[in-house]
Amino acid sequence: MIELRQLRYLIAAAEAGSFSRAARSLNIKQATLSRHILETEKRLGMVLFDRKTRGATLTANGATYLRVAQRIMKEWEELNAWVRATNNGHAGKLAVGFYTSFSAGNLRATLSEFGKYHPDVRLRGFERDRDMLLAGIENGLLDIAIMIGEAPYQGLMSRSFWSERILVAMPEGHALAQRDRIHWTDLIGERFLLMEQDPGPETRNMLLGKLGMPGYSPEIDMEDIRRDTVLSVIALGGHISIVAESALGIHVPGVVFREVHETNGHMRIGFSGYWREDNDNPVLRRFLDFVATRYSQPPIPGRPPSSQQPGKEPS
Incomplete structure (x- = not known):
């Protein structure tokens, strides 16, 4: 069986055009390289090089064998590179x-x-x-x-x-749309529209905690609809909704977003x-x-720090 090391010697000798130059590039003795190439030829039963005083050139069979050897070595190196990248998470x-x-x-x-x-x-x-x-x-x-x-x-x-900011989504003609700052007390008496699926239930619990009081509970409609459909319904009027700032990427004509503020600043x-x-x-x-x-957080215990240094962003 031909070893990968012997293929590497063959490729180096062919590219250098000389056993001595190939041996120097591989940092091995010329006799070692010559012996391995000769063993390869014996196992194959064919001569791969014409050995001359000024160097070594490939025979016709040697040129054909070289092309296959180069392909094998390339695929082997790509495979090893993939293994290394996979093992380190790249x-x-x-x-x-x-x-x-x-x-x-x-x-x-x-x-x-x-x-x-x-x-x-x-x-x-x-x-x-x-x-x-x-x-x-x-x-x-x-x-x-x-x-x-x-x-x-x-x-x-x-x-x-x-963390992300909490926003109120409302029709652009809503009275609160003219304000730069909205507090929870401004939302008393409003009718809310939320999704039945997450994060709708969590948002509902937040509204009950922020607006609920003795004798008053916010009016909340829960519908089995998508996030973009909620905003489309809001554009028609009659409802507002509570969303995270990630919803800013959903562009629905007639809907505006305003931050919800608490005493210590906007809510996140x-x-x-x-x-x-x-x-x-x-x-x-x-x-x-x-x-x-x-996000400038401490590393996960027991895990090596990442080699990449992306731009930091405050949480």
Whole structure:
């Protein structure tokens, strides 16, 4: 059987046109290179080189064999490069689950920048509700789920990722649309429209906590519709809605967005990542390090820091 080392010697000798020059380039003795090439010829039963005083040139059979040898070595080197890239997280796949808008915001920006720094990673996104995302992590269909809040889940690792502003989506003719700053008390008496699927239920709980009081509960309509449909209905009048700033990428004529403010400034909502501790996907480890660097967070314990240094962004 011909060894890869012998193919490498053959290619070097053919490219150098001399056994002595090839041996110097490989940092081995000429006798060693000559012996391996001779062994190769004996095993093949054919002469590959015309040996002359001034050098060595390929025979016709040698030229044919060289082309195949070069292809084999190229594919071997590409295979090794792929293995190295896969093992260190520079290549492979990452399945990311979420239930927020992907049209704008930190989720879109983070995945886009991660893909730019790691072009050989195939990113796959899945938009599902919270229960489906958690099930996807548990059964291994998802590597990580990015969701609102910081709720603990048994058997899952988690950490805070980033935060986004809370906005009111309203018809452009609404009286509150003329204000630069809106507080929760300004929303008393309004009729809200939310999705039945996530993050609708979480938004409903937030509204009840912010606006509910003895003798008053906000009027909230929950519909089985998509995020863009909610905004289209709002454009018709009669409803407003609460969204994260990632929804700013959904352009619906007749709808405007205004920040919700509290006493200490505009209100923000946090997003966290959840993954299985036994997930050994190197791309997941690199993604977690990437997020930690991007948002100026401490590295994940026990994980080496990422070699990339993307632009940092405040959370």
